[in-house]
Amino acid sequence: MKLYGKKIRRLLAILCIVTMVLSACGSRTEITEQETGTEEDLQARIQALEEENAQLRAQLEQYTGTEPQPSESQTGETESASTKPEETETAQETETQAVEEPPQEDRLNIVVFGDSIWDMDRTETGIAAQVAGYMNANVYNCAIGGTRATLKPGESDVNYDTWDSTSLTGMCYVMRGMVDTNFLEGYPAGGVIRNVNPAAVDYYIIAYGLNDYFSGAPISVSDGDTFDPHGYTGALNNALELLKGASPNAKFLLISPTYCQFYENGYMVTDSNMKNYGQGTLSDYANACRNVAEMKQTLYIDAYSTMGINGYTAEEYLEDGVHLTEAGRTLYARAVSSCLKYGKPGEVSGNSVYY
Numbered sequence: 001m002k003l004y005g006k007k008i009r010r011l012l013a014i015l016c017i018v019t020m021v022l023s024a025c026g027s028r029t030e031i032t033e034q035e036t037g038t039e040e041d042l043q044a045r046i047q048a049l050e051e052e053n054a055q056l057r058a059q060l061e062q063y064t065g066t067e068p069q070p071s072e073s074q075t076g077e078t079e080s081a082s083t084k085p086e087e088t089e090t091a092q093e094t095e096t097q098a099v100e101e102p103p104q105e106d107r108l109n110i111v112v113f114g115d116s117i118w119d120m121d122r123t124e125t126g127i128a129a130q131v132a133g134y135m136n137a138n139v140y141n142c143a144i145g146g147t148r149a150t151l152k153p154g155e156s157d158v159n160y161d162t163w164d165s166t167s168l169t170g171m172c173y174v175m176r177g178m179v180d181t182n183f184l185e186g187y188p189a190g191g192v193i194r195n196v197n198p199a200a201v202d203y204y205i206i207a208y209g210l211n212d213y214f215s216g217a218p219i220s221v222s223d224g225d226t227f228d229p230h231g232y233t234g235a236l237n238n239a240l241e242l243l244k245g246a247s248p249n250a251k252f253l254l255i256s257p258t259y260c261q262f263y264e265n266g267y268m269v270t271d272s273n274m275k276n277y278g279q280g281t282l283s284d285y286a287n288a289c290r291n292v293a294e295m296k297q298t299l300y301i302d303a304y305s306t307m308g309i310n311g312y313t314a315e316e317y318l319e320d321g322v323h324l325t326e327a328g329r330t331l332y333a334r335a336v337s338s339c340l341k342y343g344k345p346g347e348v349s350g351n352s353v354y355y
Contacts, residue, residue, distance in 0.1 A: 108137035109200050110340075113171050113239070114207035116145030116323060117258065117332070122188060125326050130333035135340060140196050142171055142189040149208035149235040150217040157229050168208055169229040172242035198246040203340060206239060207303075208232075209257030209285045210322065216278035219288045232285060236292045252298040253339060256286035258332075259309045261321040268321070271311060272304075290348065297345040306348065307335050 110131065112118050118127055118141055128141040149168040151157060157169060163179040164170075166187070173179040175198050184190030212232050221231040227241070228234040240252060260282065261271045272282035286304035293300030301307065308331060309317045309324075317328035324332060339349035 108135055108202045109140070109197075110135065110137050110203045110205060111140045111175075111196055111201050112143055112205045112207070113168055114143035114205070114255075115147050115211055116143070117210070118143035118207060119145040119189070120323055121329060125329060127324075127329050127333045127336070130330060131336050131340075134333065134337035137202075140192050142193045142196070143207070144187050144189050146211060147208070148211040148215060148217060149206075149229075149239070150212050150232055151229045151235070152215075153230070155230075167229070168206065168235050168239050169242075172239045172246075175246045176242055177246075201247040201250045203251050203253060204243050204247070205253045205255065205336065206236065207255035207257075208235075209282070209289060210260070213257060213272070213277060213279075213282045213285050218279050219284060233288050233292055236289065237296070240292075240296055240298070251345075252296070253301065253336070253343075254289055254293045254298050255301045255336070256289040256304045257282055258303045258307065258324070259311075259314070259318075261311070261314055261318065263321055273311075294346050299339055299343045299345055299349065300347070301335055301339050301343075301349045303332070303335070307331065 112128060121127070122141065123129065126141075128139045128143075131137065132139040144166050147166045147168075151165060151167055151169055155165055155167075160173070160179050163173060164183040166183070170179065170183070171189075171193065174181055174184070174193055175196070181190060181194060184193065209232070217232055218230070219232045220226070221228040221234060225231075226234055227238045229238045236254065243250065243252070257272075259272055261268050262275060263269065275281065283304060286302065290300055290302060292298075303309070309328060314321070317325055317331060319325045319328075335349065343349045
């Protein structure tokens with residue numbers, strides 16, 4: 001760069017001299033004969049200067065048209081400077097990603113014990129799958145269709161070595177490690193319950209009553225034992241105590257049985273408000289479930305009276321008078337999720353107002 005500066009300054013100096021000479025020549029109005037020789041010499045010098053001026057102009061154009069190559073130190077500085085914005089952008093992107101990606105919440109672990117209302121559909125439209133989505137939870141669907149909360153007449157609640165009852169009591173015994181799981185072979189629930197870690201359970205959902213009602217199981221035993229699993233309330237009370245022992249930090253949700261209708265030759269002949277199988281109507285079982293929830297201060301859903309499945313909506317929500325349609329399962333799942341999120345222990349929940 002110093003070499004280029006010297007040449008340019010030299011060129012500018014020559015141009016100034018030429019300009020001064022030419023202006024001086026132009027201002028003379030008289031030339032004597034004595035000065036003729038001098039003038040000829042001067043014109044020769046001017047011509048030589050003009051030629052040199054043309055050469056310098058050509059060199060100047062060449063120099064100004066070609067960018068000088070930076071030195072190695074300059075190159076290093078340039079590369080360093082050009083790298084810094086990229087590094088800064090990368091750092092900013094990383095920082096932005098850290099802000100935009102909130103920490104993932106721990107998924108809840110929910111275990112379900114129930115009958116065919118939960119067991120009949122295990123697809124994405126099933127109640128368990130929908131609750132899992134609403135609650136961001138792992139839902140372990142341990143329901144078995146056709147089962148009861150109560151033990152059948154004659155079944156012992158202490159024959160652990162030969163246990164084979166799929167009742168609520170049997171499922172609780174499995175959670176406590178009191179009986180072998182071989183009796184659950186062939187049931188989807190059998191494979192599911194083996195994957196449950198009792199210590200990690202956040203919620204237990206207990207939803208029985210339909211099959212207890214259909215089989216005429218007593219709501220309570222005659223001797224008044226409130227923990228005897230041969231009675232409906234006794235089975236619920238007993239289950240809560242067993243599961244608390246298995247999962248001390250877990251919370252509980254009791255759900256009453258749902259309304260149902262009965263048909264003959266394609267016509268409805270009666271419903272669960274009127275039909276009595278020997279121990280009362282289905283609403284009596286629902287009320288008994290509510291009493292246990294209030295006494296034990298658990299969450300409770302009155303699926304029978306307040307969920308919205310009744311004689312007026314049965315066509316929409318019941319597919320055979322008992323089991324739920326897809327719309328019915330969605331209604332049920334929303335009510336369950338709403339109760340788990342916003343319900344208060346000992347209070348009745350039913351229709352969902354949040355989903």
